Amino acid sequence: MRTNLLTAATLSVALMATQASANPEFWQYEWPKTNFEMTNVESWTEILSGGPPRDGIPALSDPQFIRAGNETKIENREPVVTVEIEGETPRAYPIRYLTWHEIINDKAGGVPYAVTYCPLCNSAPTFDRRVNGRVLTFGVTGKLRGSNLIMYDRETESWWQQAVGEGIVGEYTGAYLTPLPSWMESWSEFKTRNPEGLVMAQPAFPRTYGRNPYVSYDSSSRPFLYNGEMPPHGIQPLARVVRVGNRAWPVPRLAAEGEIAEAGFTISWASGQASALDTARIGRGRNVGTIRVRKDGKDVPHDVMFAFAFHAFFPDGEWMLR
Structure with missing residues (x-):
């Protein structure tokens, strides 16, 4: 497996x-x-x-x-x-x-x-x-x-x-x-904003839902089953970045600044979301925060992915370091 x-x-x-x-x-x-x-x-x-x-x-x-x-x-x-x-x-x-x-x-x-x-x-x-x-x-x-x-x-x-x-x-x-x-956010953020919202019910499969089978994966030094180039600029392969189109913003930068307005987008970071790839219980993972990306006040498609994956699929992509 x-x-x-x-x-x-x-x-x-x-x-x-x-x-x-x-x-x-x-x-x-x-x-x-x-x-x-x-x-x-x-x-x-x-x-x-x-x-x-x-x-x-x-x-x-x-x-x-x-x-x-x-x-x-x-x-x-x-x-x-x-x-x-x-x-x-x-x-x-x-x-x-x-x-x-x-x-x-x-x-x-x-x-x-x-x-x-x-x-x-x-x-x-x-x-x-x-x-x-x-x-x-x-x-x-x-x-x-x-x-x-x-x-x-x-x-x-x-x-x-x-x-x-x-x-x-x-x-x-x-x-x-x-x-x-x-976007990915904490369950608390969703239900606070949408008390009458809908949440997917537990599927009828024999799985240990709530358990993370990839314990400590996002603290690893290398990705699994990957033999491509590592990201540039000294960025760790499994560091999170926010991808919007062919641009990537490092999440640590967003966490430090709280909100960034660049390239026509407003990107914000808020504390409170657990990493799904850290501890054995997903809800106990370390805080990685919630990202929202908006343009003219509306949410836009984006992805919070690992840096190695951005580099793999966007080798000529732009790294928004500062």
């Missing part, structure tokens, strides 16, 4: 074994509908197995919800992904569930969307599921590229890079999903 961080020796063996089988002929039996002749991946060795097979991490669709005031299991500092569709009741998707499912296909106000989370990159963008008018439903391939989740759509079995919402293999190669405004 990918949640067990490997020793260096074991990781080396795993990488060699995975690279030896990194080709469409090996994958075709599991992905008979995927058109591997269409791809923008330069080398198949970029794609590694994360451990679980296809759908071994079960994505969810059409989750159930309860009122925020009726939720008693979630600790106040636990992170949730907040989605606010205009005219609809705000919804919270707890990271305690996304840790084990990674993708939640949902719909509100006529907008079909996917809430996603890659623990290995701390990446949690929300995407509109419509591509050229077609509604897609996403699942987990069990594969990684740049230590990042590769999703797939059930309609064509094309593969998609979660961090950027780009089709990388199959019919939708080169297509992009449209990101929607969403």
Whole structure:
């Protein structure tokens, strides 16, 4: 299981074994509908197995919800992904569930969307599921590229890079999903602001929800199953950065200044959210704070990801250091 961080020796063996089988002929039996002749991946060795097979991490669709005031299991500092569709009741998707499912296909106000989370990159963008008018439903391939989740759509079995919402293999190669405004905040922040809001109910799966299977991961010196370049400017690989487009603001800078107005955006940091990748219990993780990104007073799509992941997928991106 990918949640067990490997020793260096074991990781080396795993990488060699995975690279030896990194080709469409090996994958075709599991992905008979995927058109591997269409791809923008330069080398198949970029794609590694994360451990679980296809759908071994079960994505969810059409989750159930309860009122925020009726939720008693979630600790106040636990992170949730907040989605606010205009005219609809705000919804919270707890990271305690996304840790084990990674993708939640949902719909509100006529907008079909996917809430996603890659623990290995701390990446949690929300995407509109419509591509050229077609509604897609996403699942987990069990594969990684740049230590990042590769999703797939059930309609064509094309593969998609979660961090950027780009089709990388199959019919939708080169297509992009449209990101929607969403943000990660503490459960306390959500329910205080939205006492009548909705929170996703606990799924009917035998998982230890609320437990972090990646203990101390965001204190590690190196990412898991990653062999790319490390970030520049002396930034630690697993330091958090706020990505807006192709720019990245280091979270420590935001925490020190509280609010920054740059490049047309107002980015704020507020104390109180626990890291989901620190202690064994998600709600007991160290304080990493909540980020909001706005333009002209409105929330805009962004992602709080690890620095190595930003550098991997935006090698020419701009680092907003000062």
